[in-house]
Amino acid sequence: MLLERIYDEDLAQASYLIGCQATGEAIAVDPRRDVAEMLALAERHGLRIAHVTETHIHADYLSGTRELAARTGARMHVSDEGGPEWRYGVGFDEAERLRHGDTIVVGNVRVQAVHTPGHTPEHLSFLVTDGAQASEPGFLLTGDFVFVGDLGRPDLLDEAAGGVDTRFEGAKQLFASLRDRFLPLPDYVQVLPGHGAGSACGKALGAIAATTVGYERTFAWWAPYLAADDEQGFVEALLTGQPDAHAYFARMKRQNRQGPALLGDRAPLPERSAEEVRALLDADAAVLVDTRDHRSVHDGTVEGALAIPADTGKTASYGAWVYDPENEHRPLVLLAASADDAERMRDHLVRVGIDRVHGFVRSLDGLELVQPRLVQPEELDGLDDAVLVDVRGRGEHAHGHIPGSLHLSGGRALWRLDELPSDRPVVTYCQSGVRNSIVASALRRAGVDVIELDGSYAGWARATGRTPAVA
Numbered sequence: 001m002l003l004e005r006i007y008d009e010d011l012a013q014a015s016y017l018i019g020c021q022a023t024g025e026a027i028a029v030d031p032r033r034d035v036a037e038m039l040a041l042a043e044r045h046g047l048r049i050a051h052v053t054e055t056h057i058h059a060d061y062l063s064g065t066r067e068l069a070a071r072t073g074a075r076m077h078v079s080d081e082g083g084p085e086w087r088y089g090v091g092f093d094e095a096e097r098l099r100h101g102d103t104i105v106v107g108n109v110r111v112q113a114v115h116t117p118g119h120t121p122e123h124l125s126f127l128v129t130d131g132a133q134a135s136e137p138g139f140l141l142t143g144d145f146v147f148v149g150d151l152g153r154p155d156l157l158d159e160a161a162g163g164v165d166t167r168f169e170g171a172k173q174l175f176a177s178l179r180d181r182f183l184p185l186p187d188y189v190q191v192l193p194g195h196g197a198g199s200a201c202g203k204a205l206g207a208i209a210a211t212t213v214g215y216e217r218t219f220a221w222w223a224p225y226l227a228a229d230d231e232q233g234f235v236e237a238l239l240t241g242q243p244d245a246h247a248y249f250a251r252m253k254r255q256n257r258q259g260p261a262l263l264g265d266r267a268p269l270p271e272r273s274a275e276e277v278r279a280l281l282d283a284d285a286a287v288l289v290d291t292r293d294h295r296s297v298h299d300g301t302v303e304g305a306l307a308i309p310a311d312t313g314k315t316a317s318y319g320a321w322v323y324d325p326e327n328e329h330r331p332l333v334l335l336a337a338s339a340d341d342a343e344r345m346r347d348h349l350v351r352v353g354i355d356r357v358h359g360f361v362r363s364l365d366g367l368e369l370v371q372p373r374l375v376q377p378e379e380l381d382g383l384d385d386a387v388l389v390d391v392r393g394r395g396e397h398a399h400g401h402i403p404g405s406l407h408l409s410g411g412r413a414l415w416r417l418d419e420l421p422s423d424r425p426v427v428t429y430c431q432s433g434v435r436n437s438i439v440a441s442a443l444r445r446a447g448v449d450v451i452e453l454d455g456s457y458a459g460w461a462r463a464t465g466r467t468p469a470v471a
Contacts, residue, residue, distance in 0.1 A: 001109050001130035002026075002045055003139065005192065005209060006037055010316045010348055011061050012196045012205070016141055018128060019047040020107025027051035027106045028074070029126060029141055030194055031064035033260055034347040035071060038064070051104055053077040053111075055143025055194060056123040057086070059156050059249040061316070061351045062260040066091055070262050077104055081115045082122030091259015098124060108132045116145040116181050118174025119152030125181070127189075136186075140213070143194040145174075146182060148211045149220055151238065159245030171235040178226055187214025244394045246411030248320040248352060255353055263350060269334070269342045272359040274366030277333055281367075284330065286358065287323070287445075291315075291335045291345065294437035298452075300369035306332075307441040310341070312434060315348035321411050322442035323354055331356035335364065372440065374454040375427060377463035386425045386451065391439045396431065400468035402460055405429070410439040420448055429453035429460070 002019040015038060019026035026047040031038050031054075042049050052074045054065050069076045078088045080097030088095065098104075100115035108131040116125045125145050127137040144152035154170025190212055197207040217223055225234035255261075272280075280286035281302065290301045291310040301307070308318045323332070332349075334357060336342035342360035349357060375383060380402075388405040390397050397407040408416055410430070420426055426448055430436040433456045440450045453460065461468065 001128075001132060002047070003128070003192075004041060004045075006032075006041065007196070007209070008032060008061075008351070009313050011351065013061055014192070014194050014196065014209075015064075016192060017041050017045075017047070017049075018106065018109060018111065019045060020109045020132075021045070021047075022132065023107030024048055025050045025107045027053065027104060027109075027111060028064075028068055030054050030058075030143060031068050032351050033062040033064040033067055033263065034350055035064045035068045036347075038068060039071065048072070049074045051075050051077060051106060051111075053098070053104065053126070055079075055125065055141065055145075056120045057088070057253060057256045058144075059252050059256075060246075062252060062353050063256050064260075065095075066259050067262055070264075077113075079113075079115075079122040079124045081124065082117065082120065086120070086122040086257075089258035100124075110137075112137065114140075114181055116142070116177040118154050118170050118177050119144040120157065120170075121173070123152075137189060139190045139192060140182075140185065141192045141194075145177060145193075146191055146211075146216060147193045147195060147205045148191075148208045149216075150205045151178075151222060153238075153242050155239060155242055156245055156249060159249070167239055168235065171238050172231060174238065175226070175231050175234050178222065179229075182213065183217060183226060185213045187212060187217065189213045191216065241395060244409040244411060246317075246321065246409075247415035248324070248411070251324075251326060251353065260353065261355070263355070266346075268339065269346060269357060270359045271339065272333055272361045274361065274363075276359075277361050278367055280333065286333045287328070287330045288361075289319075289332050289334045289345075290364075290441075294433050297437055297441075298372055298374060298454075300364075300371050301441075302364060302367050303370045304445055305441060306445065307437045309434065309438070310336075310345060315345050316351045318435075318438050319349050319354050320352040322414060322438060324414060325354050325356065331358040333358060334360040335362075336360040337362060372437075372444070373451045375451050376454050377460040380427070380453070380460070383425070383427060383451070386427045387421050388427045388429070388453075389420070390430075390457070391428050391435055392430050392457070398471035400457075400470055402429065402457065403466070403469040405469075410435045413439050414442050414446065417443075417446055417448065422448075425449040425451050427451045427453055429456040432456055432458050 006015040016029040049072045076095035098113040104111040110129040112127040114125045126141040128139040129137040155167035157166040288305040290305040390405045391410040
């Protein structure tokens with residue numbers, strides 16, 4: 001048996017390829033939408049992807065299940081658990097519906113569906129048995145159920161999918177899934193999760209790629225609650241301190257349930273001249289994406305450009321913060337040093353459903369530039385009419401923030417414009433200035449009078465020496 005992981009640092013997301021080398025068949029689990037890397041991996045090992053499945057209806061990226069099936073002819077398998085309101089939609093009409101205990105046979109490999117609700121009602125994990133060597137399963141692909149040192153959050157349906165207090169029932173379901181599905185497994189079973197450190201799908205994910213049932217049983221934060229059969233204590237601990245859920249998660253849920261649009265074969269991105277870009281911008285027919293670092297953006301950028309720095313490796317994450325394809329009709333033009341750089345960025349953007357990219361430009365030479373408004377930390381007290389807004393995460397704000405500042409996390413700001421004043425300026429800050437530049441660019445495009453705090457929170461702390469406020 002072959003089992004390999006494809007890991008996306010941008011979204012802290014893991015896909016898996018499991019193959020039987022004896023028969024040349026393989027199954028892909030939780031593929032992302034840009035499938036070239038998965039196809040290349042299978043080809044490198046001489047495998048044919050005959051099956052494709054996913055653990056649940058994802059909230060943080062678009063699934064590649066339909067895309068991979070269309071490219072390879074693989075049979076799709078999706079959950080049929082969770083009730084009719086969580087049934088996959090028309091894009092999966094040809095998929096096999098999996099119930100608890102159903103098995104997908106891939107040559108000598110058996111992949112068994114295990115219903116593990118909690119993170120979502122329909123969630124499946126997959127027990128994998130290498131039939132050539134063993135008669136019992138040795139691996140568990142847990143999706144967003146069990147992570148290394150943590151669990152999938154049960155509050156996303158409230159935070160991103162319009163649920164009302166579903167978090168409490170979800171937390172109880174997670175407790176039951178751990179008790180009834182996870183802990184009865186042998187300690188040696190390897191646990192392969194769907195996310196790693198940096199994902200917003202949990203609050204304390206480990207950076208290690210895999211764990212075991214025995215390790216989590218012994219050392220996970222939740223283990224003592226299960227050992228004591230303390231459901232209420234577990235629920236309270238699980239729901240405390242969860243990070244902000246980004247607003248784009250709601251769109252991911254809807255699109256993944258119905259089935260993301262197929263990308264098919266994409267033509268290479270055309271290179272645009274400065275004259276072409278200027279004409280598009282003058283006609284309000286495109287949005288420029290400035291991919292330089294935030295200091296360069298502060299030195300001068302195109303008016304109305306979105307700042308999505310390429311050097312952070314978070315093009316998908318940050319792109320989804322500041323560009324809503326459901327409400328923005330103008331396509332993107334990327335600032336990229338080469339065609340290869342532009343294609344890599346486009347691959348990241350399609351992972352979150354940003355498909356309208358109509359080319360790239362190599363530099364800003366020949367375009368009219370403006371400088372975003374900045375304020376120095378020592379000048380803050382002189383802006384009596386401005387509203388100070390912290391765009392960091394909820395936990396960062398609670399740990400320490402500039403006194404008097406409001407909190408509006410970057411992944412929600414574009415969708416919460418009604419919480420910002422329309423008659424006076426807004427001063428935004430993050431920790432160091434990177435996220436601040438990104439969010440500020442989107443708010444400016446939306447008509448908000450934004451001033452960025454130069455150096456952000458760290459710069460304020462160094463320059464003023466004042467005591468931060470805590471929530």
